Amino acid sequence: MGEEETRAAEPVTETKPLSERDLRVSDDEREHVVGVLQKAIGRGMIDLDEFTERTDRALASRTRGELNAVLADLAGLYHPAAAMAAAPSYAAQPPSFAPGRRFELNAKYSSLVRSGPWVVPPEMVVRNKYGSTKLDFTEAQVQSPVVHIELDAKWGSVEVIIPEHAAVDVNSITDVKFGSLEDKTRSNGHMGNPRFVLSGRVHGGSLVIRHPRRGLFG
Numbered sequence: 400m401g402e403e404e405t406r407a408a409e410p411v412t413e414t415k416p417l418s419e420r421d422l423r424v425s426d427d428e429r430e431h432v433v434g435v436l437q438k439a440i441g442r443g444m445i446d447l448d449e450f451t452e453r454t455d456r457a458l459a460s461r462t463r464g465e466l467n468a469v470l471a472d473l474a475g476l477y478h479p480a481a482a483m484a485a486a487p488s489y490a491a492q493p494p495s496f497a498p499g500r501r502f503e504l505n506a507k508y509s510s511l512v513r514s515g516p517w518v519v520p521p522e523m524v525v526r527n528k529y530g531s532t533k534l535d536f537t538e539a540q541v542q543s544p545v546v547h548i549e550l551d552a553k554w555g556s557v558e559v560i561i562p563e564h565a566a567v568d569v570n571s572i573t574d575v576k577f578g579s580l581e582d583k584t585r586s587n588g589h590m591g592n593p594r595f596v597l598s599g600r601v602h603g604g605s606l607v608i609r610h611p612r613r614g615l616f617g
Contacts, residue, residue, distance in 0.1 A: 420464030430515065432457045432466055437518050439473050440502065447503050501549075506530050514538070519546055526551040531604075535560040537611045541593045550599035550606070557601060559608045566591025567608050571598035578602065583609040 433454050439445045445453065453469045460466040502520040504511060506527040514535035521543040525532060532552055537560055550557060550572070561567060566586035578601055597608075 420462060420467070422463050424460055424463055424466050428463075428466060429457050429460060432460075432469055434516070434518070435470060435473075441518070441520070444473055447505065451505075506532070516540060518542065521545070522547045522549075524549045524551070525557075527555055527557075528553045530555045532557045533560075534558070535611075536565065536593075536595070537562055544592055545594050545596060547596045547598070550597060550601060552599075552601045552604060552606070554603035556604040557606045559595070559597070559606070560611055561586075561591075561595055561608065563610055564592060566594050568594060568596045569606075569608070571596065572601070572606070573598070574600035574602070575606070576600075576602045578604045578606070580606045581608070583607065 436445070436450055436453050436457065440447070440450050457466060457469045460469070502523040504513070504523065504525045504527075507529060509530045511525070511527045511530060511532045512535075514533065514537075516538045517540070519536065519539045519541045523546070525534070525548060532550075532555060534548070534557075548559075556578075559567070561584060566589045567582060567584060569580060569582060569587050572580060580601070597606075
C-alpha cells in the first residue's frame with residue numbers, strides 16, 4: 400500500500416469552531432442579565448412570576464445562547480454578547496418604576512436575598528413565609544431619597560443592611576409576634592440619605608437592621 404493510500408485510510412478529524420452562542424458565561428454575565436430583567440419589570444414588560452422564572456433560567460445558564468434566550472423576546476433588552484457586569488447597560492440608565500405601582504418580592508419555604516448592585520424602587524413589598532429574608536442596600540442603586548418597604552414575614556428572620564450614611568424609620572412596623580426587632584444602626588428617626596421607611600409585620604422571627612460589617616471580625 401502506497402503512502403498516499405495509507406494517508407487516505409487514516410480517519411480525518413475536524414474541530415468545529417465554536418460560535419459565540421456556545422461560549423461559556425461567567426457569574427458576572429448571569430448577574431448582568433438578572434439586572435436587565437429588573438429593568439424589564441420597571442418597564443412593565445414582565446410580571447413578578449416571569450421575573451422569578453427567567454431569573455432561575457439565567458442563573459442556571461451555561462452558554463451565551465442559553466443566557467440570551469432569557470431576553471430574546473424582550474424588545475430593546477436583547478444583548479447579543481451578554482455583556483460583562485463590569486459595565487452593565489442599566490447602570491447608566493436605571494429602570495424607571497411606574498408611579499403608584501409597588502415592586503413586590505415573594506418567597507415561600509426559601510431564602511429571599513437581594514444584594515450587590517441591584518436596583519431599588521421607591522416602594523416595595525416583601526413577603527416571605529417559612530424562609531429567611533436579606534435585603535442588602537450597601538451597593539444598591541436607590542431610585543429615591545426615601546424608600547418605603549412593607550414587610551410581611553412569617554416564621555423567618557429578616558436582615559436589612561443599610562449604608563453608613565443612610566437611616567431607617569421602623570415606627571410603622573405594626574406587629575412583631577414571637578420575635579424581636581433590633582436596630583443596630585441606631586438611626587431610627589434620624590436624618591439620612593437614603594432613608595428606609597419600614598412598615599408591616601414580622602411573625603415568628605427577628606428583624607435586624609445593621610450597617611455593613613467591617614473587616615473579618617466586624
